[in-house]
Amino acid sequence: MSTSLQPSTFAGIVALFHRISGIQLAASKQALVYGRLQRLALEAGEPSVQRYAESILKGQVSKAEMVRVVDRLTTNETYFFREPKHFEDLERRADQAGDDGFKVWSAASSSGEEAYSICMVLADTLGMKADWEVWGSDLSTAMVQAARQGLYPLDRAENIGPERLRRYCRRGQGPYDGQLLVARELRQRTQFLSANLMERLPENLPQFDVIFLRNVLIYFDADAKKKIVRSVLQHLKPEGVLYSGHAESLGGLDLPIRTLQPAIYAHG
Ligand SMILES: C[S@@+](CC[C@H](N)C(=O)[O-])C[C@H]1O[C@@H](n2cnc3c(N)ncnc32)[C@H](O)[C@@H]1O
Known part of the structure; x- marks a missing residue:
């Protein structure tokens, strides 16, 4: 089973994403892009990532699905008190x-x-x-x-410091156990x-x-x-x-x- 997109399809996805977001996905991001599209394809009930990517390029997916694609392809890493x-x-x-x-x-x-x-x-x-x-x-x-x-998961609280945690965060209970609420x-x-x-x-x-x-x-x-x-x-x-x-x-x-x-x- 293939674990990568055809080069022209990957290039198409890169160009489309660049047009929408302005972000230039590097060639080294192939595997990452594939993995993210794979999850989306599965959620959409499409077993072939290649076919799913082609349907995106042909404009055959709904607007809501396109929002999900853009969401998944962006890198959202962040944390409290970064830098x-x-x-x-x-x-x-x-x-x-x-x-x-x-x-x-x-x-x-x-x-x-x-x-x-x-x-x-x-x-x-x-x-x-x-x-x-x-x-x-x-x-x-x-x-x-x-x-x-x-x-947020409690383990994200690391950089907040005990005093601010006490003042500005609530510890989740019941279904929110293990989480903190601002x-x-x-x-x-x-x-x-x-x-x-x-x-x-x-x-x-x-x-x-x-x-x-x-x-x-x-x-x-x-x-x-x-x-x-x-x-x-x-x-x-x-x-x-x-x-x-x-x-x-x-x-x-x-x-x-x-x-x-x-x-x-x-x-x-
Ligand atoms: C790595 S996070 C940085 C978050 C935070 N500023 C920090 O430094 O921790 C980058 C964020 O930029 C957003 N982003 C990427 N392209 C964008 C665009 N064209 N307009 C607005 N936000 C964008 C992504 O969705 C992502 O959440």
Whole structure:
């Protein structure tokens, strides 16, 4: 039994996914793509992954099925307090913020851990009575739904720290045993929406003090990166800052930003 797609089919899937998401899947991702499509094919009752992939390319699958395909092909790895330097910087900025509301956007929020980590820092620094809000957005609708739920396996709690765990997380009971739920007060401060960074951004997105655009640009070529950063910057306040993942360089892209520290940028 074959465990790979025909080369032209794999190339077709790569091109289609690039058109939809802007993400360039590398040739080295063949096995990963095959495995993910295999699960989808099985769920759709199609035993042949090759036939399933062909039906995608011929436009023979429903819109809902296409959403599932895009969801599965994106890489959603994330965790609480990933790259902690940004959270230390956020704390300093929140501490110095004025009274006119503090807004932070997690622009590729995946399952929400980044947005809720931001919430915990703001709740600690500004308190629950202050005017602050956190937004999260992602291409994957499945991730947006998971983020809204705020329910995670307990073993993801590792980086949260005992004090924040006690204050901001509830331990699941009964059917939720082994899981943690982010406290309602934090979930209420956070809105998650579906947004494709390659397309026009939602009209209701406000201006932010801080934007987290982390571990997503890595998948894009230079032109797409530029397009995304320019569009995201439209939502950054003039004195605001943008964080990128530490493995993602924004240098040499001719962008209207200046580096304050590694992976921390201001308008410039
Ligand atoms: C590796 S996760 C990073 C999550 C988080 N920012 C972090 O650093 O832990 C990348 C996320 O980017 C999302 N993504 C990929 N392409 C996107 C696009 N064109 N628009 C919006 N989100 C996208 C994926 O769905 C995925 O959830």
